[in-house]
Amino acid sequence: MKAPSKTLIASLFAVVLFSALLIPAVSLRFESSATSIGEAAPQPPPSAPTPEPARDDTGNSLTEAELFAVTYPQRAKLIRSLGHLPEPCSFGPPAPELVRAIVSGTSPVLLELDRQAGLAAV
Numbered sequence: 001m002k003a004p005s006k007t008l009i010a011s012l013f014a015v016v017l018f019s020a021l022l023i024p025a026v027s028l029r030f031e032s033s034a035t036s037i038g039e040a041a042p043q044p045p046p047s048a049p050t051p052e053p054a055r056d057d058t059g060n061s062l063t064e065a066e067l068f069a070v071t072y073p074q075r076a077k078l079i080r081s082l083g084h085l086p087e088p089c090s091f092g093p094p095a096p097e098l099v100r101a102i103v104s105g106t107s108p109v110l111l112e113l114d115r116q117a118g119l120a121a122v
Contacts, residue, residue, distance in 0.1 A: 069109050084103065
């Protein structure tokens with residue numbers, strides 16, 4: 001069997017090299033032609049919308065403590081009257097920061113809980 005000539009090897013090398021350079025260029029050209037024909041290029045997925053803060057009846061934003069008090073008024077009254085979580089706690093306990101906000105809050109929503117529980121300051 002005769003060894004391949006240097007010309008044949010050089011030609012094969014050129015074909016392989018040209019193919020390696022040509023395929024990415026053709027791929028890019030195809031993608032850009034799809035957009036020029038009128039097809040939209042794929043868009044990244046939109047980010048999740050930021051939720052609106054909760055609002056009371058007057059349209060004002062509620063703090064997390066106020067929202068807890070509106071959602072769970074009996075629990076909020078108990079927490080405010082004790083100054084801490086009840087022991088044992090018969091419900092899923094809120095985070096310590098939220099308990100502090102419920103206990104120390106002075107908003108009208110939280111002060112109304114005090115009035116309802118008979119704890120209003122004289």
